[in-house]
Amino acid sequence: MIHPTPPGTRDVLPEEMRELRALTDRLRSAFEVAGFGEVWTPALEYEEVLQTGDERAAGAPYRLFDEHGEVLALRSDMTIPIARVVATRYGEAQPPFRLCYFAHAYREARGAGVQREFLQGGIELIGVPGPAGEAEVVALVIAALADAGLDRHRVGIGDGSLYRTLLRQHDVAEEDQHAMLEALSRRDLVELARMVDRLGLPELLMRLPELRGGPEVLERADHKVGTLRELHGLLEARGVADRVIYDLGLVRELGYYTGAVFEVYDPAVGFALGGGGRYDELIGRFGQRALPACGIALDVQRVHIAQMAEERLR
């Protein structure tokens, strides 16, 4: 008799669970000491609410009907539910709001070994605009991961609107924009080059994604990366600038990002540990008050794998 769990889900036995608890305790403690209070939201939301946040956030993932025929869906991240919480429960309160979470999210990704139920731990900083907010979020995640025993981790920083703006400026058709951003998010530079060539676009659109490295990248970019330069200054002041990689081809799949985007790496493992960015328009979709916001979510099980990989390298 074999009784499997659904694809992309798994059981966690005590030995691993103890390590995951220790890791989440470290991260939570770092977040709370910095003033980020933990919240919980239901695993199930009305699909309409998730779609208010981002059309692609709902839809394909796990959906079901409640007894009134309303469509419910398992959350695919915590950023949209927290935007709902801020708009509905903190509507009258004075920002900024500093919130954190540790909760499972659900995505219907395909492929062997791809997780569909994953434990996210993250922070949301709501009401602090521009580079000041981004610097606080990036520096806190770097510090929290250091507390958790990582010491080789890096945060990639890009501008989520930069490439999109360029494509619009060159009157690239909606459909082609989508295909190019998709190729970019997969880091498929061959496909990207093919499209730049076919559409007769300037070489800059090919060069930009190759600009990846230290602050010199920001100097070399002949386009408007002024806010990233400002962010770099703030990260220097916080003493974490050496942990950052600027990456002008970085784009994130979720559509609600409006500015800086982040990706967390560790050279000990070959996958991103998490990501996030600035989403200044999301809170306003749930209420009468628009609030600038940014955040980062970590995949706790991936951070755990990086933790173990770093230990082996020591």
Place this chain on the structure above:
Amino acid sequence: MIHPTPPGTRDVLPEEMRELRALTDRLRSAFEVAGFGEVWTPALEYEEVLQTGDERAAGAPYRLFDEHGEVLALRSDMTIPIARVVATRYGEAQPPFRLCYFAHAYREARGAGVQREFLQGGIELIGVPGPAGEAEVVALVIAALADAGLDRHRVGIGDGSLYRTLLRQHDVAEEDQHAMLEALSRRDLVELARMVDRLGLPELLMRLPELRGGPEVLERADHKVGTLRELHGLLEARGVADRVIYDLGLVRELGYYTGAVFEVYDPAVGFALGGGGRYDELIGRFGQRALPACGIALDVQRVHIAQMAEERLR
């Protein structure tokens, strides 16, 4: 704009969340010190797996289809998933197994204010038969709640098979058995009396549910409660016999219980904080090895309310 959460679900904001985390940390620590290792199982299971555990455990609750057309369902408790884990992951290992969990479960209960997503914290002791296993589980839950700051809590203990056996012995039709057990689980003694009368059953079937109190109840019961007497002796030896209420009308709604059943109370609040019992046939349904088992699940949010109510009474 109002963006509600689905019925029976709620957001938890930082102040409450800190208290819930502190409470779960206390309970987990008590369980782990006693040798119960924490496990995690996916929130979604194949419905067939849940139904293998208990037909009523699946079905009505939240169900959906995966991309292969298989029916998935949100777990309605952790006991069935853990029975699956023990059968599939500990098939060759030497019992006993001591496991604990802190996870949300989902039930489609109706009524205003009735929770459908609730955080359960509990223990499962697998491989220790009879009163010895039950005494360990009951004593540990009493100690863990004391660690968490409760000092008026009680555990009700009944025999989940006693009333069922009597109904069978008196040849009560299946349908009437079901109705009587249902009335009993609602503590509807008026309806129960009506049925005892209508079916011409002996007065004992009416008197049994009224037997509730200290160990003298076990003396007064003119039926086979030998194992409960043995359990009482073991609870006396563990120094917790004074926290226990014997309740010969106690039945639990889930069908997998085979012997002693438990319910956790606190006089400061008017609802049960949790419950459980012995389920000696469940593990065997998932594998080749039958193992005796028992456990108790606490509703962590209800324990939190009892904690606060006790504080107000001090």
